[in-house]
Structure formats: C-alpha cells, structure tokens
Amino acid sequence: MEVTAYRTNMEFFVDMQRCIGCRACEMACAECETNGQESMIHVNYVERAVTIQTTVQVCMHCDDPVCAQVCPADAITKDEFAVVHSANTARCIGCSNCVMACPFGVPIKEEKYDMMMKCNMCYDRTSAGKKPMCATVCPSQALFYGTREEISRMRPNSTPVNTFIFGKQEVTTKVNIMMPKGSTHLKIH
Amino acid sequence: MNFSLNKKAAVISIIVTLACVVVSFYGSRKLQNFDPALIAYLFGTLFALFGLVYRYCVWLQRPPTRMYFKRTWQLVFTRSFLVRAFTMLKDSIRNLLFQQFIYPRGRKRWMAHFMLAAGCLAAFAITIPLTLGWINFTLDPATALEPGMTKLYNANFFGFKVMSFELGSVPAFLIFHALTWCSWLVIAGAVIFLVRRLTNAGLIASQTFEGDLLPLILLIIISLTGLGLNFSYAFMKGIAYDFMSVTHAIAVILFLVWIPFGKFFHIIQRPAQIGAHIYKQEGKKKGMAVCPHTGKEFTTRLHVDDLKIVTKEVGFDFTLEDGTSHLDYSPEGKRSLLAKAHLKARQEGGTFFG
Numbered sequence: 204m205e206v207t208a209y210r211t212n213m214e215f216f217v218d219m220q221r222c223i224g225c226r227a228c229e230m231a232c233a234e235c236e237t238n239g240q241e242s243m244i245h246v247n248y249v250e251r252a253v254t255i256q257t258t259v260q261v262c263m264h265c266d267d268p269v270c271a272q273v274c275p276a277d278a279i280t281k282d283e284f285a286v287v288h289s290a291n292t293a294r295c296i297g298c299s300n301c302v303m304a305c306p307f308g309v310p311i312k313e314e315k316y317d318m319m320m321k322c323n324m325c326y327d328r329t330s331a332g333k334k335p336m337c338a339t340v341c342p343s344q345a346l347f348y349g350t351r352e353e354i355s356r357m358r359p360n361s362t363p364v365n366t367f368i369f370g371k372q373e374v375t376t377k378v379n380i381m382m383p384k385g386s387t388h389l390k391i392h
Numbered sequence: 393m394n395f396s397l398n399k400k401a402a403v404i405s406i407i408v409t410l411a412c413v414v415v416s417f418y419g420s421r422k423l424q425n426f427d428p429a430l431i432a433y434l435f436g437t438l439f440a441l442f443g444l445v446y447r448y449c450v451w452l453q454r455p456p457t458r459m460y461f462k463r464t465w466q467l468v469f470t471r472s473f474l475v476r477a478f479t480m481l482k483d484s485i486r487n488l489l490f491q492q493f494i495y496p497r498g499r500k501r502w503m504a505h506f507m508l509a510a511g512c513l514a515a516f517a518i519t520i521p522l523t524l525g526w527i528n529f530t531l532d533p534a535t536a537l538e539p540g541m542t543k544l545y546n547a548n549f550f551g552f553k554v555m556s557f558e559l560g561s562v563p564a565f566l567i568f569h570a571l572t573w574c575s576w577l578v579i580a581g582a583v584i585f586l587v588r589r590l591t592n593a594g595l596i597a598s599q600t601f602e603g604d605l606l607p608l609i610l611l612i613i614i615s616l617t618g619l620g621l622n623f624s625y626a627f628m629k630g631i632a633y634d635f636m637s638v639t640h641a642i643a644v645i646l647f648l649v650w651i652p653f654g655k656f657f658h659i660i661q662r663p664a665q666i667g668a669h670i671y672k673q674e675g676k677k678k679g680m681a682v683c684p685h686t687g688k689e690f691t692t693r694l695h696v697d698d699l700k701i702v703t704k705e706v707g708f709d710f711t712l713e714d715g716t717s718h719l720d721y722s723p724e725g726k727r728s729l730l731a732k733a734h735l736k737a738r739q740e741g742g743t744f745f746g
Contacts, residue, residue, distance in 0.1 A: 219731045220744045236594035239497075249728045249735075258731030272706040273699065275456040276661055288598065292497075293658040298668040300456055303691055304699050306710065307730060308723030317493040317665070327597035360746030367730075370712035380734060383741025391733045392712045 208332040209284045215324065215338065216354050216363055217261065218381035221345035222246070224257030228337035228346060235336050236327040237289065243311065243322040244337050259345050261337065262287060262309045262322035263367075264377035270301035270310055270321075278319070285377045286326060290319040306369050306391075360384050367391060401449035409442045412524070419550045420525025432641055433523045436648035443652030448660060455705035457664075459698055464667035467674040476670065483666050493665070500584060508581030508611070512659075515574040526550055572622055575615035582608045582615070607655045613643045671695075684716075685725030696720060 226246050233242040245260040268287045271279035278294035279301060281287045290301070290310075297317035301310045310321040325335035338348035347354060354363060363379035366388040373388075380389060416434075420426040426434075451457055468476045486492045491509060495502040521527040528551075532544035543559040547567070557563040566573075586608045589595050599605065617640035624633040651657065675692030683690050699719055703710060710718035721729060738744050 218745075219734045220738050236592070237598055239594065245724075245727055247724055247727055247731075249731045256731065256735065258727055258734075260727045260730070267707075269703060269706075269708050272708070273456045273702050275454065275460045276664060277451070277454075293655060294661060296661070296665040296668045297493075298460065298664075298671070299691065299695070300699065300702070302723060303695060304703055304708075304719065305723065306718055306726060308721075308726035310723075315496045317487075318497075323598070327594055330597050358746050360743065369710050369718040371709045372711075372718070381746070382734075382737055383743070383746060386737065386741075389730075389733055389737060391729050392718060 207330040209330050210332050212350050215378040216347045216381055218345050219258045221343045222257045222259040223343050227340045231336035231340040235325045237323055241320055263307050266375045269304050273300040273304040286324050289321050289323045295319050306374055362386050364389055398450050401446045404449050405442045405445035408445045409438055412441055416524040421551045425528040426525035430523045436645035437523050440648040440651045447652045456702050459702050460667055464670055467670055480666055483669055504581045504584035507577045511574040511577030518570055571618055575619045578611050578615045582611045603655055610647050683722035683725040685728055686722055690722035
C-alpha cells in the first residue's frame with residue numbers, strides 16, 4: 204500500500220440508465236485479486252414485475268463512510284486517496300452493521316466467511332494506475348473510470364453529481380453519478 | 393496526530409495494572425519466587441496490560457461497540473442464562489479456540505492461523521505467569537537430599553504445589569521444552585502467512601509493512617531466538633547465548649509494547665464475534681425486519697432499531713419526512729430506491745441519456 208501509482212485525476216462515473224443488465228461487470232469483479240474470486244458489484248432488477256430496468260451499484264466511497272463509523276471492530280478504513288477499504292479480515296466480526304447502515308446498500312456479508320466484503324475500487328489495479336475491472340468491461344459505459352475532461356467530452360448533456368439526500372441526511376462521495384446537466388444532487392427520499 | 397487522554401480508560405487501566413502488581417507481589421510470595429532475570433519482561437508485560445486495558449476501554453466507549461457489548465450481556469443474562477452460556481461456550485470453542493470461521497476462507501489459511509494462534513496462546517499461558525512470578529518450579533525437598541532416589545520436581549502456582557514430575561522423565565522433557573513446541577508452531581504458521589503475503593497479488597496491494605508484515609517477522613524473530621537459546625545451551629556449549637537472549641528480550645518486549653496498538657489487538661477483539669452471533673440468534677426470536685421495497689425479511693428488527701440509535705450517535709440521521717427511516721430498507725431496497733430516484737431525475741430532465 205505504501206508504494207503506489209494511484210492516479211488522483213481519475214474518477215469513477217456511474218450512469219444507471221445505461222446499465223443493460225449484461226452482468227459483465229459481475230464476472231470481471233470476481234477477477235479482482237483483492238476479492239478472492241467473489242464478485243462485489245451489485246446488478247439488480249429494480250421492479251421486475253413492471254420493468255426490465257436493471258441497476259448497477261459499486262461502492263460510492265463516502266467522504267464520511269457510515270460503514271466505518273458503525274463498525275464495532277474498527278475494521279473499515281479510508282486511505283489517503285479516499286478509497287474506503289473492505290473489512291480488515293483480522294478484525295471484522297461479521298456483525299453486518301455496515302451492511303445494514305450503508306445508504307447505498309453496498310457491503311456484502313459473506314456468511315460462509317462470517318465476514319463483510321465490499322468493493323474497494325479494485326485497489327490492486329487502481330493503486331497501480333489501472334482502471335477497475337468493472338469499468339474496463341462495461342459495454343454501455345454505465346460504469347466509466349477516467350478523467351473529468353473525458354467524461355464531459357463524452358457526456359456533454361450530463362453533470363457528475365456526488366451529493367445524495369436520504370431524508371435528513373446528506374451524503375457526499377468519491378464516486379459520481381451522471382445526472383441531467385446542471386444537477387447538484389440526487390434526492391433519494 | 394491528535395491525542396487526548398481518555399480519563400475513564402486511564403483510571404481503569406491504572407487500577408488493573410496496580411492490581412496485577414499486587415497479585416504478583418503476593419502471588420510470588422513477596423517476590424521470593426520472582427525470577428530477577430525476567431525483570432525487563434515484567435515491565436514489558438505490565439506496560440502491555442496497561443495499554444491493552446486502556447485501548448479496550450476506549451474501544452468499548454465507541455457507540456457501535458458499546459451497543460453490541462451492552463446488548464450481548466442483556467441477551468445473555470436472562471432467565472435462560474444457562475442455555476445462552478452453553479451456546480457461548482460451544483461457539484467460543486469452535487471459533488476462538490479452533491478458529492473454525494477461517495476454514496472456509498482456505499484450508500491452508502486455517503491451518504497456518506491455527507498453528508500461529510495455538511503457539512502464541514500457549515506461549516502466553518506459560519510465559520506471562522512465569523514472568524509475574526505466579527508459577528515457579530522447585531526441587532522436591534524430600535527427594536533432593538536422598539541419594540539414589542529419583543528426583544522429583546514440583547510445579548507451584550502462587551506458591552502452592554499443583555503437580556510434580558520426575559526429572560528426566562517424558563513429562564519433564566515435554567514441560568521443560570513447552571516453549572520450543574510453541575516456537576515451532578509459530579514459525580510454521582508465520583512462514584505460511586508470510587509466503588502468502590509476499591505472493592498474493594490482492595494482499596500485496598492492500599497490506600502495509602507495519603500492519604501486516606512486521607507482526608509476522610517479529611513473531612519469527614521471537615521464535616527463532618527462543619529456539620536459539622535452547623539450541624545454544626543444549627548443543628553449542630552456550631556459545632552465542634548472550635546474543636540470543638538479548639535479541640530475544642528486545643523482540644519480545646517490542647512485541648509486548650506493541651500489542652495494544654497494532655495487529656495483535658485483534659486477539660482481544662475477536663471474542664466480540666461471539667457476541668455478534670448471540671445478538672443475531674436472539675434477535676431472530678424477537679422478530680425480523682421486512683423491507684418496504686422488496687417485501688422480504690432482511691435482518692432482525694432489533695438490529696434495525698439499534699442501528700437507528702447508533703447512526704445518530706455517530707452523527708448520521710437517515711430519518712425521512714414521514715417519520716420512517718432509510719435504514720428500514722434492505723440493501724437491495726436501498727439500491728433500487730437509488731436507481732428509481734435516478735430514473736425520475738432523468739425523466740424530469742427530458743432525456744434518459746446525456
């Protein structure tokens with residue numbers, strides 16, 4: 204972790220409307236060396252009965268990660284690049300506080316390991332200056348990893364947003380969601 | 393780095409450390425059974441005790457930890473205490489003693505961890521009471537002066553005889569070399585982990601030297617120099633004994649002083665896993681929470697209610713306008729809500745893509 208080629212000008216941009224539910228990201232995520240062959244990305248049907256819409260969810264890497272704050276074992280840490288890491292295997296007690304408290308529904312309790320696991324933005328790749336696995340394989344660019352200049356050139360009618368409103372709580376994140384041009388936040392409730 | 397003294401933790405840790413000094417003073421029969429050669433280890437052990445209790449108290453004051461700690465004992469001390477106690481005992485043997493939860497993560501990993509843990513815990517159980525003067529060995533006076541009689545050796549705990557064995561017997565060999573067996577276990581476990589940490593790409597990316605590699609290196613140095621002490625007097629006529637003993641002492645004291653701050657603190661934290669299991673089992677009996685979006689049960693009602701309190705205590709308020717909470721939704725429900733909100737925003741923006 205000390206010797207790193209993490210590129211701070213690269214950011215993650217998600218656009219759920221572009222997700223076609225192909226699950227290529229799931230397969231690619233399981234290739235990430237830090238996950239031990241477990242896929243950490245979520246692809247869900249939103250309301251299967253009425254729509255074929257799928258949604259894709261990576262860890263949003265919150266500026267003030269609630270998962271880390273509610274962890275009773277101090278197992279979740281945020282590094283100097285604002286990446287929120289998966290649970291420390293030695294410390295995690297598998298209580299699922301983080302799973303239930305994450306406003307984006309990201310962490311996964313792996314029952315067989317009695318441990319939480321989550322997306323760490325493919326730290327083995329991003330710390331070496333590469334793109335996360337999911338973003339490299341997404342065919343519709345619902346998941347994009349690159350610079351602000353690149354995304355503004357590709358999506359001139361969209362604005363990256365990293366502020367989310369959950370009732371009384373505002374959450375800011377490292378990962379951006381592409382919104383209609385001029386948007387400043389996404390209100391969930 | 394900001395450091396502010398946690399007064400409550402400081403007071404408790406000072407009391408516990410002083411209590412240990414008093415118990416050791418009288419336990420060693422006013423230092424009669426205390427081995428002065430271990431004085432440096434004694435101070436290292438006392439510092440480790442102070443640091444461990446201090447950090448444990450600070451840790452317990454964190455809102456999520458406090459909640460789990462409180463709930464665990466509330467759930468245990470009920471009318472069905474004996475049933476709960478038996479469940480906890482069973483779970484502790486399975487997950488603390490044999491670390492069964494590691495087995496699904498990898499058989500080799502479990503084997504390595506079990507050897508490392510068994511070696512370390514057995515070594516703690518032997519060396520700490522020896523250092524504090526709680527345990528000592530004496531030659532049985534009745535047999536010592538009698539020529540031709542097999543010499544008996546007594547093991548004493550707090551000055552009271554607990555067992556005796558014949559010198560030169562198999563039990564004597566096993567007991568006198570107990571730390572040797574521990575060292576081999578620790579070396580085997582630590583080497584497997586070290587190889588894994590130096591070859592696994594995921595670990596190489598996320599580990600730190602001081603957090604993950606140094607603890608293993610330190611354990612190997614302690615075990616090797618410990619073995620070296622035995623090797624030196626058994627096979628080398630004491631050559632290099634001083635070097636081994638000084639290196640061993642330095643490594644052990646560094647290890648002791650570092651326990652409260654580094655990776656080894658997980659040994660103290662791990663029993664919390666038993667509490668988390670009890671919390672889940674007992675919570676299920678009280679009722680499950682159903683996600684308003686998916687209509688499915690996803691965790692216990694107790695867990696959701698407690699999380700609403702804990703999140704507020706750590707500075708988050710997920711209360712919604714209608715008085716319900718975002719935390720009432722399951723992880724899948726939350727992801728769907730986000731997608732629906734995004735769809736709505738795109739619809740209102742006039743185009744789905746931009």
